[in-house]
Amino acid sequence: MRSILWILTTQWRGQALGYAGDPNARTPALDALAAQSVRFDAAITPHPFGPFARAAILTGVPCPANGVSDYFDPLPREARTVAHRMNERGYATAFFGKWHLAPRDRSAPPVGEVHARTRVAPEDRGGFQFWEGFEGGFLLNDPWLHGSRLPAPVRFPGYQSDVLAQRAGEWIAEAPAGPWFCLLSLEPPHPPYGAPASGIQAPDAAGLRLAANVPRGGAVEARARAELSGYYAHLAATDRALGRLLARVPAEATVVFTSVHGDMHGAHGLFRKGWPHEESIRVPLLIRSPGHAPRTVTAPVSLLHLEALTLDPLEAPRPPVLSSMPSVAPFAHQCDRPWVAERTETSKIVREPGRSTPWLRFDLAADPLEMRPLP
Numbered sequence: 001m002r003s004i005l006w007i008l009t010t011q012w013r014g015q016a017l018g019y020a021g022d023p024n025a026r027t028p029a030l031d032a033l034a035a036q037s038v039r040f041d042a043a044i045t046p047h048p049f050g051p052f053a054r055a056a057i058l059t060g061v062p063c064p065a066n067g068v069s070d071y072f073d074p075l076p077r078e079a080r081t082v083a084h085r086m087n088e089r090g091y092a093t094a095f096f097g098k099w100h101l102a103p104r105d106r107s108a109p110p111v112g113e114v115h116a117r118t119r120v121a122p123e124d125r126g127g128f129q130f131w132e133g134f135e136g137g138f139l140l141n142d143p144w145l146h147g148s149r150l151p152a153p154v155r156f157p158g159y160q161s162d163v164l165a166q167r168a169g170e171w172i173a174e175a176p177a178g179p180w181f182c183l184l185s186l187e188p189p190h191p192p193y194g195a196p197a198s199g200i201q202a203p204d205a206a207g208l209r210l211a212a213n214v215p216r217g218g219a220v221e222a223r224a225r226a227e228l229s230g231y232y233a234h235l236a237a238t239d240r241a242l243g244r245l246l247a248r249v250p251a252e253a254t255v256v257f258t259s260v261h262g263d264m265h266g267a268h269g270l271f272r273k274g275w276p277h278e279e280s281i282r283v284p285l286l287i288r289s290p291g292h293a294p295r296t297v298t299a300p301v302s303l304l305h306l307e308a309l310t311l312d313p314l315e316a317p318r319p320p321v322l323s324s325m326p327s328v329a330p331f332a333h334q335c336d337r338p339w340v341a342e343r344t345e346t347s348k349i350v351r352e353p354g355r356s357t358p359w360l361r362f363d364l365a366a367d368p369l370e371m372r373p374l375p
Contacts, residue, residue: 001089001179002290003253004310005172007242008057008183010050010098010190011273013262014043014282015211016235023209024228026236029243033257036288038313042300043285044321044343045261048273049329051100053260054185057303058082058101058126063326068101071329074124075101082307083127086181094130094175096168097160097185101126102135110331111138111192117153119146132167133185140188140195140234159198161188161241169248184245188238193230198237205229213369214266224266231265252290256310258303259283268370274325274335276350276360277370281323281341287313300343 014020018027019034020041046056047063055061055068058081063069067076075081083093102124108114116137125131125147132147143160144153145167156163168184175182188197205225210216214224242257249255260283264270267279274280283303292313300321301309308316324340339359341350348370350360361374 001091003172003175003180003250004086004091004182005168005249005253005255006181006183006306006310007245007255007257008054008097008185009238009257009259010187011261011263012189012235012238012259012284013265013279014041014259014284015279016231016262017284020284024203024232026232027239029239029246030257030284030286032243033246033255033288034286034294036294037255037257037286038289038292038294039296040285040287040301040309040313041296041298042343042345043258043283044281044300044302044323045259045283046302046304046323047325048261048275048280048323049325049334050260052326053303054100055079057260057306060304060307062304062322062324069326071327072104072106074103075126077123079126081126083129083181083183085307087127087129089179091179091181092130092176093128094168094171094180094182095125095128095133095185096171096183097133097164098136098187099125099133099185100136104135110136113137113139113144116144119153128183130171133164138187138190138192140190140192140197159196159237159241161186161238162198162244165241165245169245173248186238189231189234191227193227193234195230195234197230197233198240200233200237200240202229202233208232211267211369213268213371215269220266220269223271227271228265231263254290254310255286255288256306257284257286258306260303271333272331274329276323276325276335276339276341276348278364278368281343285309289313299345 019031047053052063059066102120116139118135130148146153261273302321321343346365348362362370
């Protein structure tokens with residue numbers, strides 16, 4: 001059995017990497033990993049919103065069937081996760097970083113110390129033998145950590161990706177004999193995009209190259225450029241942190257890199273996630289697995305099946321790829337309705353629950369930027 005590292009980021013869309021052709025992205029560490037990996041260019045999140053996606057990825061069961069139907073729903077304590085299954089296979093299991101699946105204060109601001117310092121009880125940690133992280137809060141600098149060896153939250157100075165990658169690397173270096181499964185869960189490049197990014201200078205907003213589906217000449221373009229300037233700084237800072245971590249990972253270990261969802265950044269005049277467009281649902285997925293030569297897979301796959309893909313990236317079952325929003329999240333600029341989408345290599349059909357008439361249809365082969373919805 002090979003040891004396994006999952007790297008799970010937040011809001012890193014599938015287009016936003018150097019190897020994927022983004023002229024603004026500076027991601028040398030992940031570009032190098034891509035050159036060694038099975039690269040899935042049409043990886044789709046099961047749900048383009050944090051708690052829903054995390055619950056589905058961990059359990060392999062979509063929302064709401066896994067018990068998470070609302071943004072504030074905790075993952076049920078009886079839910080079986082990838083950690084339980086890895087424990088049973090004889091792996092030492094560890095989790096570092098953002099959890100976002102424990103009971104939390106619905107009245108508290110989503111950004112700030114209340115959620116960052118919310119203690120996740122051992123019973124709510126998804127079966128991981130070692131756990132060190134935080135519930136949420138989106139503090140990209142100086143994170144509060146608690147867990148197996150930290151009974152109360154402790155603030156660690158530094159950029160979140162640097163701190164967590166360092167601590168995960170230390171655990172890997174000291175892991176007990178035998179195979180291990182480590183999940184590193186990072187908030188960057190999630191907003192606030194203007195937060196400091198470990199000394200990385202944000203690129204000039206005016207010089208960024210925008211996709212053709214971002215409307216020009218008005219408030220949408222101005223906001224997109226301002227957001228993306230900070231976004232690309234956080235991509236570069238997190239790529240650097242991951243490069244340091246990957247240098248410590250044994251060559252014989254399997255490494256997986258992905259994200260829970262993407263971000264619209266002005267595409268189609270929209271922002272944030274939760275939308276059924278490619279910028280929101282398509283995410284990066286790299287699997288470096290000894291015994292599997294580097295290659296690119298263009299057929300869509302779902303992160304719902306990430307565990308099976310990790311164990312065998314080329315032979316895992318490929319059922320129809322669905323993505324959905326089970327409920328409307330209570331935040332501005334997010335999608336205003338539940339929906340279910342079926343994504344193939346060449347098309348996408350989006351329906352509202354209970355309706356047979358499509359809300360949106362796209363011919364992705366002829367129109368990859370979704371500029372012209374089909375009638």
